[in-house]
Amino acid sequence: MSSAQVRHVISWILVVLLAAAYGLGALGKLSGAATQMFAAWGYPAWFATLIGVLELAGALGLLIPKTTRYATLGLAGIMLGAAYTHLANGEGMQVLRPGIFLVVLWVVWWLRRLPGAGGQSA
Numbered sequence: 001m002s003s004a005q006v007r008h009v010i011s012w013i014l015v016v017l018l019a020a021a022y023g024l025g026a027l028g029k030l031s032g033a034a035t036q037m038f039a040a041w042g043y044p045a046w047f048a049t050l051i052g053v054l055e056l057a058g059a060l061g062l063l064i065p066k067t068t069r070y071a072t073l074g075l076a077g078i079m080l081g082a083a084y085t086h087l088a089n090g091e092g093m094q095v096l097r098p099g100i101f102l103v104v105l106w107v108v109w110w111l112r113r114l115p116g117a118g119g120q121s122a
Contacts, residue, residue: 007111011108011111014111015063015068018062018108027056029052030049030052030053040089041085055075058071058074058075058078061074062075065112068108072108073109079102080102082098083095083098083102
């Protein structure tokens with residue numbers, strides 16, 4: 001297997017895992033299960049729904065090669081907001097989850113950026 005093929009396979013594995021994780025997270029927000037948590041952070045109830053819709057759109061966008069990099073940017077923005085929220089509310093250890101997602105998102109960005117990785121070339 002060539003290095004380009006390895007990058008392609010790894011990028012797809014990461015994309016599928018990310019899409020599944022964001023899809024499940026979005027369902028929790030869209031079902032209303034996260035509304036109280038968002039309210040405790042000082043956000044309006046509708047904000048959980050908005051984040052759920054954006055996460056679901058990002059999950060779907062990850063799976064479409066032409067939109068993967070855009071979805072990565074959007075989801076990275078959401079993760080930066082999540083990290084800020086946790087830090088601002090004294091939940092320091094909770095910042096690890098969005099931090100890990102940010103790292104994986106940027107790995108996908110990098111893998112898809114390289115020629116022959118199955119995504120757009122830079």
